[in-house]
Amino acid sequence: MKNTNSTFKSITAAFLSLTLAGCSSTAAVSSSASSSTGVNMNLANPEKLDCSDLVKPDLDLSNATGVLADVLEEGVLTVATSPDYPPAEWVDDNGTIYGHEMMIAKYIAECLGVQLEIETSDFSSTFVSVDTGKADIALSGYGLKKDREEAYEISVGYVADPESEESKHTLIVPAGQEGNYDSLDDFVGKKIMGQANSLQEMYVTDEILALDTDGTTQFEKVATLDQAILGLASGKCDAVALDNSTAENYVASSEGAFALSGVYFDLTPYGDYSGNIAIAKKGETDMIEAVNACLKTAVENGYVHTWYLNAKAAAGIQEAE
Amino acid sequence: MGKGILEVFIQYWPVFLQGALGTLKFAAIAVLGGTVVGTLVSILHLSKNRLLSGFAGVYVNVLRGTPLLVQMYISYFFIPMVIPALNSIDKIYYVLFALTLNSSAYVSEVIRGGINAVDKGQTEAARSLGMSAKNCMIRIILPQAIKNILPALANEYIAMIKETSLAGTFMCYELMYTRTLLANKYLVWQPLFIIAAIYLVMTLSLSWLVKVLEKRMSVSD
Incomplete structure (x- = not known):
């Protein structure tokens, strides 16, 4: 800052x-x-x-x-x-x-x-x-x-x-854990938070929850994104789904508490x-x-x-x- | 996790100050409006006319039995749908409308309790001296009832201070809204503690005032 x-x-x-x-x-x-x-x-x-x-x-x-x-x-x-x-x-x-x-x-x-x-x-x-x-x-x-x-x-x-990579959408995780995530599969079984009715809600549902065969993945919807960030900071969830530029800003202002997972949602199924x-x-x-x-x-x-x-x-x- | 609570407060205290003033203002308007409407409702409630007292009973039950947030949403979206001319009115009035009606339901019960608590002998004495029912209510019953209900009204004001936090959902500038303002600066947790502290200071100092008020009122007993 x-x-x-x-x-x-x-x-x-x-x-x-x-x-x-x-x-x-x-x-x-x-x-x-x-x-x-x-x-x-x-x-x-x-x-x-x-x-x-x-x-x-x-x-x-x-x-x-x-x-x-x-x-x-x-x-x-x-x-x-x-x-x-x-x-x-x-x-x-x-x-x-x-x-x-x-x-x-x-x-x-x-x-x-x-x-x-x-x-x-x-x-x-x-x-x-x-x-x-x-x-x-x-x-x-x-x-x-x-x-x-x-x-x-x-x-x-x-x-x-x-x-920019503005239109990319990603997940952020607590710092030090970014090494555990190489693909969207690695988020199966985790607890993820995202904004209700947002694009990321759709991506998480289509691309992570769809991979889940035993129902262990949890997706918690929140009204505003800062509630999800608070959830990540307090250990209530393992990852927060959000757009790339917002993710970068939250990571930068967290002073080392959060990290970018480096995993992006695949947007190709959603058309032009x-x-x-x-x-x-x-x-x-x-x-x-x-x-x-x-x-x-x-x-x-x-x-x-x-x-x-x-x-x-x-x-x-x-x-x- | 970024900046500390104190650091955020020092940097943004005017934001919190304005939020706190907004909260106090909303609560004051809601309780004042609620007292006026609530007095009328309580008089209807005590009326011998079954239709009027029945209406007041339903009014109180509906407003006390549904969440304030739902009332705000209905007021905010539904009223301008029914009366499109009201669309140009600032949203704060819809929120205040819901707050006032909600408050009036609680206040009317407080007042009804206060009126009922005045000894029946007072009414009997006044009526036997030839006072009309209206005169008796205004000159004999209400002045005595008010003394009983002032502390309860002040408590309603304290409760309303907390209730107004829901107005922040509609982006009205009160204390809870400061959270939205500062979350835009990626400060997500610090404002919560500051907001909690400010609410606590406001409610505790008001409870203290109520105590002083009660003491002074009891002098004439």
Whole structure:
């Protein structure tokens, strides 16, 4: 955490400046006319969610139906997220909900010419928010799962960092035990923890529990990933399943308590979808088509990658050595 | 395992301070709102009208018999589904709504107990002097009941301080939510101990205040 000390020192002042408004989590991010140069947004700039100068796709919104029509009429796009997943989305030192997925959300809102409102909840509830119409779309680090595809309209996949091993998923173990694991078979008979409804839950079920013939492997689902990390630290489990970059961060900040197992889940059975997706309520095809058009433009112009790098720097996440 | 508890507290104390203030505020609003609604419910409960007292009985039983977290989820997701116009309201109000109703059920039982504890002779004396039932309740019974129930109400406030921790599930800024904020910085275990200590300080100092209050109230006995 060497590089991040100065960031941490400034947090005291930053949090004092927060209002005592109690629940400051529904952050309405107003669009700003101030100009930032290209995509290299200044991290110190409070208007870091600004993307008014970026190239926008040509959207034909004249025949919009469903929630897209409501969004255009009300002038507000509500996006559900669980802000516990830096650098995709988290509450930054200024109390703003920030991250590269929040930049995507802001970008989509600006492409539609509306304001962005962020609806925060825990991860499982982000789905409920979309279902009940509390939110129009949701971006919360989702990967593609079969049941998600059946239950929701899903966007095209986007990869935040094509150069990194971001889209890999792995398991971390207590330090010193990484030598015991060479393949996914070695996790059979162990106790594994992972976030409920996450991609890793699917990987563990499909690729580890499926290998288990005598039912000795235990998979315990937790609401938030930090509970699993706490479980690993306290010896409640043998391994935690999570994505590669989060794994590296937890290993780095554990000061030698955890280690990467070096074993990765095999993602080839899950089709072409790589990276993350956005979701909308089933049947809201107009909404998801608009999201797809925005995502494509944002990926093609390299915006998503830039947002990702900015968010990663703002979260104080170091490149793994 | 990374930083120590003290180190985390020194670095992030404003986060915890704001969380603690949020918790105290939520609990205060819930108990104040709960007292108003709870008083009405207890009066309905004591009413001779079977329909009204029956309604109050069901109200109390449902709210005391279901988990607060479930009530919060229903309030948060279901109310705006039924009344879409309410969708623009900040989520804190749904959470406070559930907290207030939950608190009102407990408070109404406290008040009902307090009213019942006032000697029946008081009502009989007041009524025989020609006071109306309403006047008797407001001028004779309630002032005596309040003295009995104030310590119990204060205890409800202390209990509510702990109950509000569920609001953190909805990312409302209270003490338990600080855990989510700091977990984003990969601090997963230290905040738990800090949060526990702050809750303990808050509840213990309030219990102490209640004791002082009880002592002062007993002077007039």
